[in-house]
Amino acid sequence: MKKLRRILVAIADLHHIPGGALRRAAELARATGARVELFHAVTEPLTETRGARSGHTYLQLTSEDSVAAARKLVERIARSALLEGCSVQAIAAWDRPAHEAIVRHALATRADLIISGTRSRSLTNRLLLRHTDWELVRHAPVPLLLVKSARRARKAVVLAAIDPLHANAKPARLDGRILDTAQGMAAVLKGTLHAFHAYVPLTVSLAAGFGEPIIWDSTAAEHAHTALVIKEFTRELRKRRIPPARRHLRLGDPAAELDIVAQKIRATLVVMGAVSRSRLQELFIGSTAERVLDEIDCDVLIIKPRAAGS
Secondary structure, three states, X not given: OOXXXXXXXXXOOOOOOOHHHHHHHHHHHHHHOOEEEEEXXXXXXXXXEEOOOOOOEEEEOOHHHHHHHHHHHHHHHXXXXXXXXOOEEEEEEEOOOHHHHXXXXXXXXXXXXXXXXXXXXXXXXXXXXXXXXXXXXXXXXXXXXXXXXXXXXXXXXXXXXXXXXXXXXXXXXXXXHHHHHHHHHHHHOOOEEEEEEEEOOHHHHHHHHHOOOOOOOOHHHHHHHHHHHHHHHHHHHHOOOOOHHHEEEEEOOHHHHHHHHHHHOOOOEEEEEOOOOOHHHHHHHHHHHHHHHHHOOOEEEEEOOOOOOO
16 A cells, blocks of 8 residues: 555535544544645635624625635634644635545645545435545545544454456456555554455346346356356455455345445445446446445445556
């Protein structure tokens, strides 16, 4: 895992302290000596409330005054006790849309990690990703940590979700990056590392590829497919010295099985990959990612393939 030197925390709501995101940033900063940057993109003019005998009036600020007002609010968040002992910088900039502003700032400052906090739905108490979060999943130039829990875990349990057969044209080297990052996070957080992969029967895979049901009975082919999955999964993890007890190979729907395993081992962080391709394929991949991110209750670290030449 690349050494963390600069952690960018995206601040969405200036009037809400994102406790979970700040807590995760502080934990990583204290362990690595990284600098924490709190960044808010001002996408529209702010308003200022002024009192009067007849009632309150609201004055729309200029872009310059809006940025100045936003910076003061970000500085207030930076003074949170959660960041005590960390080197913190508060930044506000007039830029939009928000996800592009975050990406531009991350590139300009050479951030090593972006952290974004999710918000809970009032009725179901599940956690909701904003439009900005989904755009960051697709376009973040560095690893993206989506904080889904504000609680502080007693013990870090990191679960790396890999795909040793590289389904859906997933880049082969991405699994290595996922495992490197997960191993590094487990070391930094002084926790344990687990690995996960879920696969479906060969007939289901073929049917999905051709887009129509396939009537085919080949027990030998199914056994060969299962043996190949086990072989590749074991080979990848043996190199990392991950003991068998921490290897979780499951047969079934990947999103559902990942949630089951994460709950079983009480994972505090799931490290997984994301691939952005054509617009049509992106919709399919986004649908799968949405199920995973909606069902999992712990934090998720999204890793992207390296750009060509990087």
